[in-house]
Amino acid sequence: MNTGNPANRSPLLHGLLMLYVVLAYLFVFAPILASFVFSFNSDRFPSIPLGQFSTEWYRAVAADPLVWEGLRNTLLVGVVVALISTALGFGAAYTDYRYSFLGKQVYLALALLPPTIPVVIMGLAMLAFLSRVNLSGDALAVIIAHVVICAPFAMAVIRLRLSQMDPSLEQAAWNLGASEWAAMRHVIIPFCRPAILGALFVTMAVSFDEFAIAWFVSGLNETLPVKVLGFLQGQVSPRINAIGTFVFVTSMMLLILAQLLLGHGPASRKE
């Protein structure tokens, strides 16, 4: 693609803009990189110059039974949330792809709006509502709340994939005598498989990092991010860096998996 009119290009301006981009990315990644570096640093109050290389924060974290419990809760919640939100998201994406009906705008708003509501408000509303039906303080409460904010991500990912599909594919299956269900099973789902897997990983990653709503509704069943919030409230501790690096690496692996599946899925060239 043409990147600007060559007659109108100034090397100095171009260089300055590029420098600015680099600085912006440095700003975005500085806290992430610092947390990675300091997770291996022996000092209790991290700063420069760096102390010695040490894995003591990882050992401290690994020796904390509450962290393990948090991790177990996080994984449990994450997996269940990913399955439910992807199923719901798939249904909504397919609905949007195939049907038009009165009130579709409202349907889509319900399907996509939840992540734009501030998490403190969602947290309070969820806590108040779930405690009325005796569900708060339970891992189930976190699952319910997380599906609300994760399903829109699943829907967006799968809807994007469906928009690459030729609608005549499904119709061809019908014409060849397939029932709607058979066409769903043999045409739509195989076509969407990479996006479905991608949605599973993306929603899991979102759930892994969500702390605010989980903090409101989880009670004693804290997930790992809620535990991190606890560390932040208590004494400042480099353990946060160790957990953060661990969670970051996990999330990145999920994301890379999702990317690979979305980019090079077996169905991606079947147009």
Add this chain to the structure above:
Amino acid sequence: MRRRISAYGLTFSLPLLIWQLLFFVFPLVFLIALSFWTVRNFRMQPDFDTVNWTTMYGRAIFWQAYGTTLALATAAAALTSVLAFPCAYAIAFKLPNGARRWAIMLMVIPFFTSYLVRIYSWQVFLSDAGIINVMLGWIGLGPYGLLNTMGATLLGYVTLALPLVVLLQLFSLIFLDRTLIEAAHNMRCGRLRTVFAVVIPSARVGLVIAALFAFILSFGDFVSPIYLGGGDPTTLSILITDTTKSGQQWPRAAVIALTMIVTLMVVAFLSVRFAYRGRK
């Protein structure tokens, strides 16, 4: 396309609808009812009493928090937009396709890193013996009290919103009609003037929506104002967490939450109207 209502179609459409009605719409509506409930002897009971509204609205701290939150979120939206724009502009117009894809992918990574961890990391940078003050010390300056300031709160907000704002601006710029820019250049419109007279007005919808998201994110965030701003001056989000977590004053927290929702709706409505003003 078949359009009749069938069991098949409903199997796919209904689950999400039911889930979001039950666990998204209903809890939010329930907040309205809750705001009229009363608390006696640390127990909430259904009621229809405006006491929570009059109590909260009668408190100076509430209005001070409201003003602070509104001002900080507006400042964050403006600051983030201004900081993001040159970056989005350069990625959209100056990078070759391959590099642009990389740039976009890198900007997505922050969404999957813990915001809490990043805020803690900024504490390490900003504290009195932190990285920035040590570096300033090398050239004989400081130390400055950087942490627990409004500037630090804003830094947290920008950290939260910048990646999203860059991406949204970027998408509105990528899909811009490039012949407009070339036409401007051909008519000897200067570079800076092209940006302000052609690029920004054409991409206005995307730019305003991006700023709106920065506002929404900052308006509701309680982590940055507590852990970077030191909780003083207090914001509405801090007020909600405090009111909810300490004591059973959920009805009062509901009043704050509803006030925030209405404010957000008004801001969103005004922004969208501004974004589309003069368009068909």
